[in-house]
Amino acid sequence: MSEKALAYLKENREALLKRLNSFLSIPSVSTDSAHKNDVQEAADFIVTYLNDIGFEKVEKQETGGHPLVYAEYNGAGSEAQTVLLYGHYDVQPVDPIELWDSNPFEPELRDGRIYARGSSDDKGQVFMHLAVFEAYMKTEGKLPLNVKICIEGEEEIGSENLYTILRDKKELFAADFAVISDSGMVAKNQPTILYGLKGFTGIEITVQGPDHDLHSGMYGGAIRNPIMALNHILSSMKNEEEVITVDGFYDDVEPLTDGERKLIAEVQGEDYSQATGVTDTASEKGYTPKEHTMARPTFEINGIYGGYQGEGTKTIIPSSATAKITCRLVPGQDPDQIQQLLKQHVIKAAPSGVTVEVKKEKLSAKAYKVEPNHPLIQKAASSYTKAFGKETVYVRMGGSIPVVEWIEAIYNMPIVLLGFGTPDDRLHSPNESFPLDSFDKGMETLVYYWNKVNER
Amino acid sequence: MSEKALAYLKENREALLKRLNSFLSIPSVSTDSAHKNDVQEAADFIVTYLNDIGFEKVEKQETGGHPLVYAEYNGAGSEAQTVLLYGHYDVQPVDPIELWDSNPFEPELRDGRIYARGSSDDKGQVFMHLAVFEAYMKTEGKLPLNVKICIEGEEEIGSENLYTILRDKKELFAADFAVISDSGMVAKNQPTILYGLKGFTGIEITVQGPDHDLHSGMYGGAIRNPIMALNHILSSMKNEEEVITVDGFYDDVEPLTDGERKLIAEVQGEDYSQATGVTDTASEKGYTPKEHTMARPTFEINGIYGGYQGEGTKTIIPSSATAKITCRLVPGQDPDQIQQLLKQHVIKAAPSGVTVEVKKEKLSAKAYKVEPNHPLIQKAASSYTKAFGKETVYVRMGGSIPVVEWIEAIYNMPIVLLGFGTPDDRLHSPNESFPLDSFDKGMETLVYYWNKVNER
Numbered sequence: 001m002s003e004k005a006l007a008y009l010k011e012n013r014e015a016l017l018k019r020l021n022s023f024l025s026i027p028s029v030s031t032d033s034a035h036k037n038d039v040q041e042a043a044d045f046i047v048t049y050l051n052d053i054g055f056e057k058v059e060k061q062e063t064g065g066h067p068l069v070y071a072e073y074n075g076a077g078s079e080a081q082t083v084l085l086y087g088h089y090d091v092q093p094v095d096p097i098e099l100w101d102s103n104p105f106e107p108e109l110r111d112g113r114i115y116a117r118g119s120s121d122d123k124g125q126v127f128m129h130l131a132v133f134e135a136y137m138k139t140e141g142k143l144p145l146n147v148k149i150c151i152e153g154e155e156e157i158g159s160e161n162l163y164t165i166l167r168d169k170k171e172l173f174a175a176d177f178a179v180i181s182d183s184g185m186v187a188k189n190q191p192t193i194l195y196g197l198k199g200f201t202g203i204e205i206t207v208q209g210p211d212h213d214l215h216s217g218m219y220g221g222a223i224r225n226p227i228m229a230l231n232h233i234l235s236s237m238k239n240e241e242e243v244i245t246v247d248g249f250y251d252d253v254e255p256l257t258d259g260e261r262k263l264i265a266e267v268q269g270e271d272y273s274q275a276t277g278v279t280d281t282a283s284e285k286g287y288t289p290k291e292h293t294m295a296r297p298t299f300e301i302n303g304i305y306g307g308y309q310g311e312g313t314k315t316i317i318p319s320s321a322t323a324k325i326t327c328r329l330v331p332g333q334d335p336d337q338i339q340q341l342l343k344q345h346v347i348k349a350a351p352s353g354v355t356v357e358v359k360k361e362k363l364s365a366k367a368y369k370v371e372p373n374h375p376l377i378q379k380a381a382s383s384y385t386k387a388f389g390k391e392t393v394y395v396r397m398g399g400s401i402p403v404v405e406w407i408e409a410i411y412n413m414p415i416v417l418l419g420f421g422t423p424d425d426r427l428h429s430p431n432e433s434f435p436l437d438s439f440d441k442g443m444e445t446l447v448y449y450w451n452k453v454n455e456r
Numbered sequence: 457m458s459e460k461a462l463a464y465l466k467e468n469r470e471a472l473l474k475r476l477n478s479f480l481s482i483p484s485v486s487t488d489s490a491h492k493n494d495v496q497e498a499a500d501f502i503v504t505y506l507n508d509i510g511f512e513k514v515e516k517q518e519t520g521g522h523p524l525v526y527a528e529y530n531g532a533g534s535e536a537q538t539v540l541l542y543g544h545y546d547v548q549p550v551d552p553i554e555l556w557d558s559n560p561f562e563p564e565l566r567d568g569r570i571y572a573r574g575s576s577d578d579k580g581q582v583f584m585h586l587a588v589f590e591a592y593m594k595t596e597g598k599l600p601l602n603v604k605i606c607i608e609g610e611e612e613i614g615s616e617n618l619y620t621i622l623r624d625k626k627e628l629f630a631a632d633f634a635v636i637s638d639s640g641m642v643a644k645n646q647p648t649i650l651y652g653l654k655g656f657t658g659i660e661i662t663v664q665g666p667d668h669d670l671h672s673g674m675y676g677g678a679i680r681n682p683i684m685a686l687n688h689i690l691s692s693m694k695n696e697e698e699v700i701t702v703d704g705f706y707d708d709v710e711p712l713t714d715g716e717r718k719l720i721a722e723v724q725g726e727d728y729s730q731a732t733g734v735t736d737t738a739s740e741k742g743y744t745p746k747e748h749t750m751a752r753p754t755f756e757i758n759g760i761y762g763g764y765q766g767e768g769t770k771t772i773i774p775s776s777a778t779a780k781i782t783c784r785l786v787p788g789q790d791p792d793q794i795q796q797l798l799k800q801h802v803i804k805a806a807p808s809g810v811t812v813e814v815k816k817e818k819l820s821a822k823a824y825k826v827e828p829n830h831p832l833i834q835k836a837a838s839s840y841t842k843a844f845g846k847e848t849v850y851v852r853m854g855g856s857i858p859v860v861e862w863i864e865a866i867y868n869m870p871i872v873l874l875g876f877g878t879p880d881d882r883l884h885s886p887n888e889s890f891p892l893d894s895f896d897k898g899m900e901t902l903v904y905y906w907n908k909v910n911e912r
Contacts, residue, residue, distance in 0.1 A: 198673060202769055211733030212885050216756045217654060217855030218640075220784055221698075221748030222728040224738035227757040227779075228694060235691040238684060240807045242677075272678040277667030282680035282809040292677030300672045301683040302772050303763030308780060313614075313658055313817055315782050316758050316884070323683075324764060326771050328676055351696045353738040361769055399673030428772075429668055 002451045004139035009131065009443050017114075017439075019049075020127045021107045023089075024116040028123075030066055030090035030157045039066045039153050042089040042123070046151055049130050053137050055149065063161035066090060066153030070172070073133070073147040081453050082146035084175035084413070086403055087126035087182060088155030091118035092428045099430035112436050119434035120425035125181040126151055128420070128439060132446040144450045148175050155182070155403075158363045163406050170410060177376050177453075178407050181442075183419030186269050186395055189437055191384035191445075193377055194417035196295070196369040196396030197404055199329030202302075202361030203342050205230065206322045209354050213307070214317040224353030227306045227321040233349045233356070234301060234323055237342075241285040242292070244299045246345045252332040256287075256295050260396075263372075264290050267393045270423040294396040298328040326361065328398050335364030365402040370414060376453065380416050383448035387441045418445070458907045460595035465587065465899050473570075473895075475505075476583045477563045479545075480572040484579075486522055486546035486613045495522045495609050498545040498579070502607055505586050509593050511605065519617035522546060522609030526628070529589070529603040537909050538602035540631035540869070542859055543582035543638060544611035547574035548884045555886035568892050575890035576881035581637040582607055584876070584895060588902040600906045604631050611638070611859075614819040619862050626866060633832050633909075634863050637898075639875030642725045642851055645893055647840035647901075649833055650873035652751070652825040652852030653860055655785030658758075658817030659798050661686065662778045665810050669763070670773040680809030683762045683777040689805045689812070690757060690779055693798075697741040698748070700755045702801045708788040712743075712751050716852075719828075720746050723849045726879040750852040754784040782817065784854050791820030821858040826870060832909065836872050839904035843897045874901070 009016070028042035029035040043060050046069045050058045055071035069089070094104040094117050102108040107116035114124065136143045150173060154160050166173055185192035209226035210219070238244050269290050272281050283292035292298070306321025308314035327338060343358040350356040370377065372394045381392035404415055420442035426432050465472070484498035485491040499516050502525045506514045511527035525545070550560040550573050558564040563572035570580065592599045606629060610616050622629055641648040665682035666675070694700050725746050728737050739748040748754070762777025764770035783794060799814045806812040826833065828850045837848035860871055876898035882888045 200771075202771075209732075209734060212882070214732055215855065215883055216754065216758065216782060217784055217853065218879070218883075219728065219732060219749065220754035220756050220854050221739050221743075221750075221752060222737045222745035223732055223734055224698075224736075225756050227760050228690065231687045231690045231757070231760075232696055234684065234687045240688055242680075272675065276665075276670055276675060276679055278665060278679055278809050279811060280680075280809045281678045282807070283677050287677075289678035293675065294677075296677060298672065298676035300676050300681050300771070300773055301687070301763065302672065302770055303765050303774065304683050304687075304777065305761050305765045307757065307759035309759050309761045309778075313780060313782060313819070314758055314884075315656075315658075315756070317756055318759065321760065322765075324769060326672060326769060328673055351738070353734050353736045355735060363769070397673065398676050399671065423674070426668075427671055427674075 002447045005132070005135040005447045006444060008135040008139045016131050020124065023123055023127055024107045024118055025105050027105045028090050028153065029093050030154055031093060039090055043067045043069050043153055046089055050149060053130065053134050061165070063154070063165060065161050068153065068165060069149060069151040071149040073143055075142045076144060076146045080145045081177065082148060082175040084148045084150060084173055084178040085129055086178060086180045087129065087151045088122045088153065089126060089151055090153040090156050091123065092156050096430060101431055113433040114436065115431060115433040117432050119432055120421040121427040121432065122155065122182045124434040124439065125420060128443050129181065129446065132443050132450070135447065136450070145453055148173060159402055162403060166406055166410050174411060175413060177414045177416060179416045179418055180401065180404065181418050181420065182401060183397065183399065183417050184421030184423065184425065185419065186267050186393060188422045188424070188435060189388055189390065189441070190268060191381070191388045191390055191392035193372070193381050193384070193392055193394050194397050194419065195372045195377065195394050196331070197367060198398050198400050199333060199335055199365045199367035199405065200326065200400035200402070201329060201335035201339050201364040202326035203339060204322065204324050204359040205233065205346055206320055206357045207233070207354050208320045208357065210317065210319050213319050216315040216317050219317055223317055224351060225317050226354050227318060229351050229354045230306065230321040230323055232351060233346055236349045237345060238299050242282055243285055244297065246341055248341050249338065252334065253297060253330055254332045256291060260295060261291065263394055264294055267395050275423055293398040295330060297330050297333060298398065299325065301325055328400060329367050331367045331369045333367065335366060339364070363402065365400050365405040368404045368408060369396065374414055376414050376416055379452045380418055380449050383445050383452055386448050387444035458903045461588070461591040461903045462900060464591040464595045472587050476580065479579055479583055480563045480574055481561050483561045484546050484609065485549050486610055487549060495546060499523045499525050499609055502545055506605060509586065509590050517621065519610065519621060521617050524609065524621060525605060525607040527605040529599055531598045532600060532602045536601045537633065538604060538631040540604045540606060540629055540634040541585055542634060542636045543585065543607045544578045544609065545582060545607055546609045546612050547577070547579065548612050552886060557887055569889040570892065571887060571889045573888050575888055576877040577883040577888065578611065578638045580890040580895065581876060584899050585637065585902060588899050588906070591903065592906070601909055604629060615858055618859060622862055622866050630867065631869060633870045633872060635872045635874055636857065636860065637874050637876060638857060639853065639855065639873050640877030640879065640881065641875065642723050642849060644878045644880070644891060645844055645846065645897070646724060647837070647844045647846055647848035649828070649837050649840070649848055649850050650853050650875065651828045651833065651850050653823060654854050654856050655789060655791055655821045655823035655861065656782065656856035656858070657785060657791035657795050657820040658782035659795060660778065660780050660815040661689065661802055662776055662813045663810050664776045664813065666773065666775050669775050672771040672773050675773055679773055680807060681773050682810050683774060685807050685810045686762065686777040686779055688807060689802055692805045693801060694755050698738055699741055700753065702797055704797050705753070705794065708790065709753060709786055710788045712747060716751060717747065719850055720750055723851050731879055749854040751786060753786050753789060754854065755781065757781055784856060785823050787823045787825050789823065791822060795820070819858065821856050821861045824860045824864060825852070830870055832870050832872055835908045836874055836905055839908060840901050842904050843900035
């Protein structure tokens with residue numbers, strides 16, 4: 001029953017792109033309270049669309065923060081599978097705005113891509129699902145499976161209220177499996193199933209030295225420089241071979257099997273150096289860059305500051321220095337325990353003459369991994385292959401999607417991570433975009449997949 | 457002939473403090489072009505004062521930047537000594553303004569101190585010289601020695617034009633000796649002669665990684681983090697025992713003699729921990745904090761920045777990181793060569809996957825040292841002791857005054873560093889202040905000294 005739906009998508013492509021553009025035009029920046037009404041407007045857009053399609057119980061659920069859009073479709077009958085579809089309609093801020101080649105909220109088609117904030121992460125991919133449901137309803141009068149919709153507006157600010165809602169309304173969101181399209185393919189038009197995601201945790205270290213900035217001539221030689229102290233602490237946490245040297249950090253890491261190394265080696269990933277402009281890649285001793293990004297934990301300093309940052313010179317010993325650190329974790333590692341290990345290491349490594357404060361990042365998540373041979377994964381892979389005309393690859397990725405951990409923890413249901421982004425999409429950066437190829441073939445994939453999930 | 461001058465200073469104390477306040481009220485911040493007219497006004501204040509006193513050839517010399525105030529007094533006759541008096545009328549910026557307890561440009565007397573930007577560095581001390589000259593002229597009708605005045609407006613921005621002027625107008629500024637009051641005592645009311653100053657140089661290191669900030673999940677494990685790379689580089693330059701580990705850094709350092717160590721040990725310096733609020737001092741292995749600050753070279757990171765500095769977390773690998781470094785040098789060390797050694801070390805220490813740029817600080821200066829037994833030093837010391845009622849101590853200090861190196865290089869004349877600041881003055885920081893005790897007894901010291909310099 002997929003041919004008609006496919007034909008509908010082709011025939012109505014212009015209208016769908018136009019409707020997508022109106023969605024992308026809403027500056028639903030969740031972190032910025034100035035955009036509060038825009039976030040509501042983006043939620044209303046989805047509510048309207050779901051009502052147009054014919055979903056039931058369509059509602060904006062209050063969360064305490066930005067609303068969550070819920071809806072149900074039960075027309076496939078009690079024998080059919082029910083999917084919980086998760087996505088988010090909020091977007092990252094656009095700064096630095098001067099680096100955008102076109103207005104982030106006036107979508108522009110250039111070189112086969114839709115340029116707009118949220119085009120890839122995640123409004124574009126949410127829209128594809130809605131369009132596919134529309135196509136089925138308009139042509140067949142029904143969907144091939146039952147659906148529960150969970151599209152939130154707080155993903156870019158850490159899904160602050162989602163966990164509580166999923167836990168407290170367990171019955172409402174219960175389903176046979178979950179699908180999330182908030183990720184990407186390893187290369188453009190390369191069907192990719194994500195079967196593992198990294199977990200996430202972090203700390204912030206502040207080294208306090210003197211109680212005010214000191215003249216470096218009067219006190220240099222008597223007072224420990226807090227920036228240098230911070231440097232010594234941080235240098236002791238990861239060495240130049242990219243090995244994390246925090247005691248116990250790797251203790252619970254599941255070793256990478258030969259089978260997985262083979263799977264990873266088969267992935268035609270992007271050229272990291274070319275994509276990022278570096279002279280050379282750098283990865284953990286004993287692992288390739290692909291292995292490290294996909295399946296080994298990481299330790300990154302996301303930001304550092306202390307002392308004078310202006311033009312020229314200011315000859316001070318600054319009073320303090322701060323570093324922000326996050327780690328991506330792999331299956332086996334417990335975020336709370338890792339935070340504890342990091343904190344212990346920092347306190348032990350701190351030299352005399354300074355005091356050290358370690359703040360623990362509140363948002364943490366465990367890593368996630370599903371068996372690549374699961375039938376629902378296999379059906380997604382074959383749909384993918386059919387739409388893109390290319391064998392699907394199976395990858396683990398370095399990113400973290402906290403909702404994946406939560407859905408697994410609360411519902412213990414299989415989660416299919418079916419993403420259509422590409423490495424060139426510049427998520428969270430200026431000039432975010434999404435390929436029209438992904439838009440077209442991604443919808444085709446979904447058409448095949450929904451049609452296939454009930455097959456035995 | 458000093459009694460009348462001393463009496464004059466006592467009788468006119470209120471009027472002098474009032475005039476000082478009007479000088480301190482001028483926001484002559486040399487680094488900020490918004491204060492250009494204020495800097496001129498401060499120069500005009502000195503011009504007016506010098507004319508009032510009866511100096512000759514009083515003029516604001518154009519420098520290309522802020523003006524230099526020049527004047528002469530030749531009334532002491534050709535047999536008398538001529539002093540070149542150097543000082544500066546410009547001040548540091550006041551940021552962070554919210555940390556001041558009173559307006560930095562509305563001088564306030566609290567607890568025996570004058571609170572104002574420039575009260576200690578260096579307007580207050582310049583003013584004391586002018587007041588002492590006034591006292592002699594009003595009471596004796598002449599000064600005990602000939603004087604050349606050189607008060608510049610660019611000290612806080614590195615005395616950009618001074619070297620060229622001193623070199624090109626060698627005849628104009630020639631004198632028998634120089635006096636500079638732009639330094640401090642080791643403790644309040646502890647007469648202190650500075651017989652050595654450190655030199656100065658610096659570099660700025662920028663580590664460039666990817667050409668834009670990267671998603672730490674997508675690229676963590678493949679791309680070298682430039683902040684961590686910078687940390688590794690900096691950590692390799694000074695160890696936790698405060699020993700600078702840059703090859704060749706100490707090669708030309710004159711060893712500290714037992715005699716000097718004894719002199720330093722005799723100095724009742726400030727309590728470094730108490731003055732700065734640190735838990736403990738930290739100094740080079742094998743040297744006391746006093747020895748290190750006074751007589752051993754230093755390496756300080758004055759500022760560092762890279763990546764995300766806002767609230768919360770941003771999971772990026774930043775594109776670059778920068779550190780600002782300055783060194784204080786001791787006799788024997790050549791600033792250019794030290795810059796070269798630092799640069800070589802940084803380039804050698806840089807890990808793969810990043811590129812490193814090293815900018816050399818333009819302003820450098822060699823260290824300075826004079827023989828403590830020089831008669832002009834001894835006369836200053838005895839004047840100091842007479843005014844403060846306490847034995848004078850001889851110290852080397854960690855600060856750098858480039859003009860000292862230049863006067864020595866161009867004129868090869870003895871330089872007497874006669875400063876009345878105290879360790880609690882908070883130079884360059886919020887709540888800069890200067891003790892009234894230093895104001896009164898400092899002027900008394902100058903009265904005695906000028907009276908004594910011509911004695912055989």
